[in-house]
Amino acid sequence: MERPAIHPYIPIIIGVISVALSAIFVKLATADPGVIAFYRMLFSVLLMLPIFLFKYRGEIFTLSKKDWIFSTIAGIFLAFHFILWFESLNYTSVASSTVLVTLQPIFAFVGTYFFFKEKISFKTLLSGAIAIAGSIIISWGDFQLSGSAFYGDMLALAGCALITIYLLFGQDxxxxxxxxxxxxxxxxxxxxxxxxxxxxxxxxFGPYSGSDWFWFFMLALIPNLLGHTLFNWALKWVSTNVISIAILFEPVGAAVMAYYVFNETLIAPQIIGGIIVIAGIVLFVVDEKKIKEKFFSKKA
Structure with missing residues (x-):
């Protein structure tokens, strides 16, 4: 495996900022969740089509049966991740929804262990636990144990499980x-x-207002083509666990933006939780041994 041109953490950070905008764009659109997800993906494919046809179309014939099966599973789970998460935003706050949908280490640590036999160090577990604890604190003021908010929370949690499966199959x-x-x-x-x-x-499928079409396009351009594509790029050199830890920063950015766009007030638990999330991420990325072995090794 060749050495990456830039450190994988740099595009992962840019990707996290990009996907943090996703919940904002979804709430600004007025269409049904399935429709928003469909146009997000359709515009993404259309924007990629010229590049794919011009330079990469021949590579599609090199995909093995296993590649097609895994890619199909990844695509289906990605679709339903968007459906469940977008629907959750109709019932619960941006902070709660993004916190739950980004609790991927809970699923990723288990998935990479069973599917890829990846060893999980104590530092990885500790940093993940710290970041997850911070994410829970962020949403502590929003969580409700009954009613529509609880239903939205469950949808977001299910969406979390699906995006982790998408990443696991994509990693292969x-x-x-x-x-x-x-x-x-x-x-x-x-x-x-x-x-x-x-x-x-x-x-x-339509018609929709000009503002809706604008948000559909922005969802395709920024969270998808910039954010998720950068995550897919990084998967060649890093584990799903690395991306899952980094994505825990998404609720921090989303909560701040929701405050300015929707007047969703930031309360003390969200601020404290955000600091703890960042602390967990920092603990993970400063593991110098992991950096040397996984990112800068000249041999696969």
């Missing part, structure tokens, strides 16, 4: 094919899945 395929080909294939499968979901649900 991404090591064998280019970023553009992998992303184009998975996003295309996700788009088709969402098309049939919207059709079966009887939701409307």
């Amino acid at each position: 395929v991404r090591k064998r094919i280019s970023l553009i080909t992998y992303t184009f294939v998975v996003y295309s499968i996700s788009t088709v899945t969402l098309f049939f979901y919207v059709l079966i649900k009887g939701e409307s």
Whole structure:
């Protein structure tokens, strides 16, 4: 495996900032969750199509049966992750929803252990536990044990499990094919899945206001093509666990933006929790031995 041109943490940080905008764009759109997800993925595929056809179309014929199966599973789980998460934003706050949907280490630590036999160090477990604790504190003021907020929380938690499965299958395929080909294939499968979901649900494909179309496009451009594509790029050199830990910073950024856009007040637990989340992430990334072995090794 070749050495990356830049340290993988840099695009991961940019990716986290980009995906933090996702919840804001979704809440600004007025369409049904399935429709928002469909156009997000459709516009992403259309924007990628010229690059794929010009430079990478031949690579699609090199995909093995296993690659197609794993990519299909990843695309389907990505589609339903968006459906569940977008729906959760109709019932609970941006802070609660993004906190729950980014608790991926709970699932990723287990998944990478059983699927890829990756060893989990005590420092990894400790940093993950600290970051997760911080995420729970952020949403402590918003969590409700009954009513619509609780339903939204459960949808977000289910979405968390699905995005982790998407990353786990992507981690395997991404090591064998280019970023553009992998992303184009998975996003295309996700788009088709969402098309049939919207059709079966009887939701409307249009018409929508100009502002809705703008938010559909922005969802495709920033969280998808910039954010998730950077995560997919990083999967070639890092474990799903690394991305899952970093994504825990997303609720911090989303909560701050929700305060300015929707007047969702930041309370003391959210501020304290945000600091703890960052502390957990820092603890993980300063593991020098892990950096040397996983990011700067000249041999796979």
